[in-house]
Amino acid sequence: MAKVKGDVVIDIERCKGCEVCTTACPNEVLAMSTQVNSKGYRFVVKVNADCIGCANCAIVCPDGVITVYKSKV
Amino acid sequence: MKELRLMKGNEAIAEAAIRAGADAYFGYPITPQSEVIEYLMAEKPHERTGMVVLQAESEVAAINMVYGAAACGKRAMTSSSSPGISLKQEGISYIAGAELPCLILNVVRGGPGLGTIQPSQSDYFQATKGGGHGDYRLIVLAPASVQEMYDFVKLSFDLAFKYRNPVMILSDGVIGQMMEKVEIGEQYPRLTNEQIDELYPWATTGKKPGKDRRIITSLELDPGRQEQHNLKLQAKYKKMQEEEVRYEALNCEDAEYLLVAFGSSARICQKAMDLGRAKGLKIGLLRPITLFPFPSKILHELATKVKGMLTVEMNAGQMVEDVRLAVCGKVKVEHYGRFGGMIPSPAEVLHALETKIIGG
Amino acid sequence: MEQNFDLPEIHTPENLVYTKTKVLTDNVMHYCPGCGHGTVHRLIAEVIDEMGIQDQVIGVAPVGCSVLAYNYFDIDMQEAAHGRAPALATGIKRVFPEKFVFTYQGDGDLAAIGTAETIHACNRGENITIIFINNGIYGMTGGQMAPTTLPGMPTSTSPYGRDVKMMGNPLKITELVAMLPGTYFVTRQAVHTPALVRKTKKAIRMAFENQKLNRGVSFVEIVSNCNSGWKLTPVQAIKWLEENMLPFYPLGDLKVNGEMVSK
Numbered sequence: 001m002a003k004v005k006g007d008v009v010i011d012i013e014r015c016k017g018c019e020v021c022t023t024a025c026p027n028e029v030l031a032m033s034t035q036v037n038s039k040g041y042r043f044v045v046k047v048n049a050d051c052i053g054c055a056n057c058a059i060v061c062p063d064g065v066i067t068v069y070k071s072k073v
Numbered sequence: 074m075k076e077l078r079l080m081k082g083n084e085a086i087a088e089a090a091i092r093a094g095a096d097a098y099f100g101y102p103i104t105p106q107s108e109v110i111e112y113l114m115a116e117k118p119h120e121r122t123g124m125v126v127l128q129a130e131s132e133v134a135a136i137n138m139v140y141g142a143a144a145c146g147k148r149a150m151t152s153s154s155s156p157g158i159s160l161k162q163e164g165i166s167y168i169a170g171a172e173l174p175c176l177i178l179n180v181v182r183g184g185p186g187l188g189t190i191q192p193s194q195s196d197y198f199q200a201t202k203g204g205g206h207g208d209y210r211l212i213v214l215a216p217a218s219v220q221e222m223y224d225f226v227k228l229s230f231d232l233a234f235k236y237r238n239p240v241m242i243l244s245d246g247v248i249g250q251m252m253e254k255v256e257i258g259e260q261y262p263r264l265t266n267e268q269i270d271e272l273y274p275w276a277t278t279g280k281k282p283g284k285d286r287r288i289i290t291s292l293e294l295d296p297g298r299q300e301q302h303n304l305k306l307q308a309k310y311k312k313m314q315e316e317e318v319r320y321e322a323l324n325c326e327d328a329e330y331l332l333v334a335f336g337s338s339a340r341i342c343q344k345a346m347d348l349g350r351a352k353g354l355k356i357g358l359l360r361p362i363t364l365f366p367f368p369s370k371i372l373h374e375l376a377t378k379v380k381g382m383l384t385v386e387m388n389a390g391q392m393v394e395d396v397r398l399a400v401c402g403k404v405k406v407e408h409y410g411r412f413g414g415m416i417p418s419p420a421e422v423l424h425a426l427e428t429k430i431i432g433g
Numbered sequence: 434m435e436q437n438f439d440l441p442e443i444h445t446p447e448n449l450v451y452t453k454t455k456v457l458t459d460n461v462m463h464y465c466p467g468c469g470h471g472t473v474h475r476l477i478a479e480v481i482d483e484m485g486i487q488d489q490v491i492g493v494a495p496v497g498c499s500v501l502a503y504n505y506f507d508i509d510m511q512e513a514a515h516g517r518a519p520a521l522a523t524g525i526k527r528v529f530p531e532k533f534v535f536t537y538q539g540d541g542d543l544a545a546i547g548t549a550e551t552i553h554a555c556n557r558g559e560n561i562t563i564i565f566i567n568n569g570i571y572g573m574t575g576g577q578m579a580p581t582t583l584p585g586m587p588t589s590t591s592p593y594g595r596d597v598k599m600m601g602n603p604l605k606i607t608e609l610v611a612m613l614p615g616t617y618f619v620t621r622q623a624v625h626t627p628a629l630v631r632k633t634k635k636a637i638r639m640a641f642e643n644q645k646l647n648r649g650v651s652f653v654e655i656v657s658n659c660n661s662g663w664k665l666t667p668v669q670a671i672k673w674l675e676e677n678m679l680p681f682y683p684l685g686d687l688k689v690n691g692e693m694v695s696k
Contacts, residue, residue: 018467062471141524290512
């Protein structure tokens with residue numbers, strides 16, 4: 001049972017769909033949406049509830065689109 | 074009590090820079106202007122006023138150091154001679170585009186290429202028509218004495234900051250190297266950083282909390298906005314033409330024949346005029362002090378009064394084009410020039426006037 | 434529609450562990466998806482934020498892909514001609530010795546057209562920070578050969594691969610500047626994994642902190658990707674970078690506190 005719960009908020013309009021965050025996530029929380037944003041980029045979405053708030057995704061994101069929260073359970 | 078000194082033109086520039094409260098000089102040695110940086114280094118201006126002096130690795134680096142310091146609202150300058158000024162043209166274009174104030178001294182030597190180290194005025198086109206790429210102008214001042222070398226430094230900084238535009242002092246190897254009596258002016262203090270923040274809100278001095286950041290750039294990818302920027306520059310140049318024209322008119326009131334010359338050529342023409350007057354020829358001399366903005370209006374007026382004009386330049390005929398534009402065909406305009414480092418004598422000039430204009 | 438995994442109940446200020454620093458503007462960066470420029474911009478901005486020097490820093494942007502860097506930093510900046518950023522930085526630092534001055538330059542800007550300015554600013558020991566992005570290619574002009582293009586690497590001006598006999602060798606300018614007495618801190622980093630991003634940020638922090646010591650240039654090379662120029666996806670480019678760029682441009686400190694790091 002995880003001792004922390006995390007969550008990420010993705011600014012999908014600024015996301016360029018580079019997928020770099022998806023490979024940085026230890027828990028495979030992130031994947032590409034089947035939808036596109038107004039610029040035509042597939043953006044990143046959460047696909048499970050396993051986020052631990054490590055911020056790896058946010059710190060490799062070249063466009064600073066990810067905000068990370070972490071809460072002790 | 075006035076302080077008088079016997080100085081080389083290049084030394085006068087250097088002393089004037091310290092006295093004008095200049096913040097920085099960046100340069101690279103080249104004959105015939107190396108005395109500027111030599112004098113500065115010997116004078117230790119960092120002790121006298123806090124002025125920075127640095128010998129750069131090239132003319133290219135020196136002008137870009139000027140860019141960096143000028144963009145901070147500091148009074149920055151460089152000096153060089155013709156081949157070195159060519160190298161600086163990239164930086165001068167960027168400085169003009171970014172609307173930065175600075176002073177550039179060109180102690181002209183003969184060209185093209187490596188040319189000669191002897192004096193010339195062959196960089197007139199380069200100085201007055203822009204010099205580098207893009208549509209821009211420098212304010213160009215042409216000193217004819219060592220005193221003017223001194224006086225034009227403070228004037229250049231004042232004009233540069235008034236218009237946010239680079240100013241060039243277009244001198245030559247004669248004025249740079251010769252020694253004359255100079256009246257040394259007062260020591261103006263360098264501006265404090267607080268004064269710079271107050272006077273020059275555009276300067277990059279570190280973004281102030283709650284205020285917008287400052288960006289110094291000559292880049293505008295949107296053609297509409299670049300055109301607006303060009304129009305703004307053109308309006309500035311028009312204002313210079315309206316307000317900053319400077320010239321000296323000698324014996325023009327009764328003149329039948331007019332010599333037109335700048336810098337050291339004007340000194341020679343003054344003597345030629347005296348020789349001619351002694352022979353009964355009514356000769357006047359119009360000496361443009363600002364080469365841009367050019368004194369077109371006075372020349373246009375004089376064109377209705379005189380029978381002919383002769384421009385005397387140490388080049389193959391450059392300023393003559395501006396004189397012809399100014400007189401608009403109203404009167405005959407000819408050119409007499411020596412070049413490649415050769416200096417015309419007064420007798421030679423008078424002979425040219427007599428053969429090309431008076432008898433021509 | 435994707436399933437919703439949001440946990441809005443934990444979105445509180447005390448739970449915030451990461452968000453974009455305010456030293457970056459809200460302008461959307463023009464860089465290609467996955468480009469390392471954005472990451473490095475963010476790290477510089479975070480360092481400026483954390484050091485509390487936003488009002489004391491002056492940056493110099495280059496010519497190249499990051500020519501518009503000044504649109505993204507909420508600080509005073511100057512735009513240099515191609516390669517001249519270290520000369521501008523010299524001019525700035527000499528008149529403002531108390532301010533923090535940095536250049537941000539790519540490989541063409543720093544190691545080709547600006548080699549003289551780079552070497553001499555480093556050799557004079559200007560008290561500035563130089564951030565050098567090396568992706569082995571000219572990105573902005575469409576993928577031409579750079580001074581740092583690897584042997585055999587195809588670009589639009591070396592379409593059959595860089596033939597070093599004909600086109601010359603890649604220049605390891607970071608090794609070169611480390612040899613100069615005017616450099617105080619020289620390091621080579623990368624930003625394609627979370628661990629490397631954290632190390633790079635520490636290096637950038639040190640490179641800015643060093644300006645307080647007045648001991649010379651702090652030079653941080655970042656080996657980065659150019660997905661568009663390399664004609665790879667961002668994820669493929671990271672793999673290519675690890676397999677090809679890093680063996681030629683090994684990561685690590687070359688000079689710390691003015692002393693060469695022995696390998």
